[in-house]
Amino acid sequence: MKRKLLFGECMLLGDGTEPFNTVIPFRLKGRFVLKDVEHALNVLQAKHPWLNAVIKYDENKAPWFEVTERKIIIPIRTVHRKGEEQWQEESKKEWHTVFDSKENPLIRFVWIEGGDVSDMLFVFHHCLCDGGSAMTLLHEFLQLLDNPSVQINLENPILGIQDVVPNDILSNRRQQLKAKLIGRLASTVIKCIAIEKRGIDRKKDYLIHWKFDTETTKEIISFCKYQEVTVNTFLSAVVLQAFKKTRKKAFNKVSCPVDIRRFAPQIKDNHIFAFGLMIVVSLNKKISFEENLKLIQQAVEKKTSKLNPYLTMMVLESAHDAVKKFTKLLKFGKSSNDCMFSNLGRIQIPSEYQQFSLENVFSPSVIGPLGNTTTMVTSTFCGEMDFSFIGSEGYLSYVEALTIRDEMIKTIQQQLESLVVS
Template sequence: MRRKLLFGERMLHGDGNTLFNAVIPFRLRGVFFEADLHHALEKLQEKHPWLNAFVKDDEKQRPWFIVDEAQSVKIPVRIVKRTGDDDWQTESQKEWHTPFDTAKGPLIRLVWIKDDVVSDMIFVIHHCLCDGGSAMSILTELLQLLDDPNADIGKEDPIKGVEDIIPPAILNNRKKQIKAKLIGGLATLVLRLIPVKKNGVDRKNDYLIHWKFDRELSKDLVVYCKSAGITVNTMLCGVVLSAFKQVRKEQAHNKVSCPVDIRRFAPEIKKDQIFAFGLMLVVSAYPGLDFLDNIKARQKHVDKKSAKLDPYATMMMMESAHACMDNFTNLLKNGKSSNDCMFSNLGKIDIPHQYQLFELETIFSPSVIGPLGNTTTLVTSTYRGHMDFSFIASEGFIPYEEALAIKDKIISIIKEQIGHAVIAVV
């Protein structure tokens, strides 16, 4: 089985040696055996063919996902002795910088940080293989199989190309094809003409800052957003923009990029299908408005932009622009950064926490770091009522002390706004 990497997947894959690892940590409390874990991973590979894939270039240097059905590959497991609650952070950062051999596969591995009772596990997946939604499905199924080796997790009908995603009436529409080729061709021409420095920013040391809200604060934030008529995602975007502005002042860009789950707009992509392409919204603050008015105005902007998102047209255009791949990635790597950070909210994670053999104590928000320009990323998720944050960045873009100040400012802004809401109610 084989298929060409789509434009977005090629961008994330790079030259085959490019580090772009997504790291998904979680904590289990209970006892199970290594053989059970290997069995569960094998069952995952049986369901999801692309978890067996490697990447190979054809004669035109176009990369393909390939599954050799005659020769299986096992998902590697690295076992580490657990010495404390923060070991997962150390191992996460180590996994950022450990490349996959994409020419051999698989593009997924697991780290097991264990003591007698607690296991901190880390799924590490090359970002060209899947997004956060796919990763959560894989985690859900792993836990089912770890608890019950005979669990029926079904069989994935894998995506084999754009024809499995874009409806035929759109994919074969002559006007849409011409429009996609024209936009793709124009993008290729423009990217060839844009002058780009040979070398990008020296990003220096990468780091991870993690924190978690208790249930009360997490709940109060949700209640505040509902009462104000805004989403938690838009609220947090506003908080992030404000925190960057207050800490970084003139160095702040007033721009946050927000990935959007393509499954919301393309129902052809099922929840448990392995897929990596996403959509994107860019959010900025409006001058002259106070915090809440700004958030409400931004909510209208986000709703309007979201309604116009068209995954099919976007994919068709990008698939017509493969010729500009080198120029595009060179611009991302070496061009001047114009945004403060990438902000990704996975929302509420609906995975059971109580199993027969163990308890899923917590899921830490994933982290990812890649080579395409500014590495600054904030990922948040909510599990068992706790909102969790992973702030990833590099000293070359944001000094560590400034990142700590941004974290503190995010927390203080949220508490201040919730306090204002309580006072207003009282």
């Protein structure tokens, strides 16, 4: 079984020599043995074909996911747990560890073993799967770790664009022509753009983690309902406000991923897939924070309604000859946004199992070589809103990042207090 990588997946893979890794950390309370962890991972591989895939290149040097005949095993790295924050240090190690994609799977596992409490990390190459896929795999892993005989549904894998884009659109001559014309134009423009020979030295990478307790999280949700905006809109505005107050040269732009599954029902929760959509939001500096919430909500709804994943995929697939130039453009071009902000929302994974309890699912972290690494990921598990702030000194200093975090917390508290007063 094999399939050619889509445009976006090729971009994330690059030439395979630099890491672009996503880390999913979680904490379990209970005792485990290695063979049970190995069994759970083996069953996941049996149910999800692309977890058995390596990267192969055809005669045109195009990369393919290919499930080989030989058995490949998900690597497990075990370390002794020395403290509550060790998962952060191990996450950073995994950011910088390149996948040997020609010989090994694009997934590995870290077990920080601590007796009654263990921290564990799923690590994926970002070209393999997105946050939605990762959460499904985590849920299935926990079910198997708790009960080795539990039945997990077999994934019917995506084998190409034809499994995502409906046939009536994919075979429509008008849509084909439109996609080809836009793709050719984009490809020509990309090829004509001059690229710097050297990118910004990103220097040391860092991870800042914090969370809100259940009471504060409830208050944030109530505030958003009162303001008639989504939590994502509120937090995006908070991020923009924090950058504006902290940095003189802030771009006033935050990129927000949008889950393609909202628009393409062909992509199921258990599909291993990594194609993303994106919108950009900004503040109007002439109006108040509260007024900006309404404005951003309107902008998000308008931009989201215009997203067309099917046409976008068709356009990109017609521009494969420009993927290397586009990747270099992202890698060496100047940054034009402050941050990527991703809200996974409520993680709907049970916390209690027969053999153990899931104490925490920390917000994932992701870092790669394509330009500005500044990324913030938030998620909510067991009623607590959790944040991972990833960055590099060459783009945003650690001291500035701490100030941005503090400014975010301050802004949120001020808004919650204003609701109480009103």
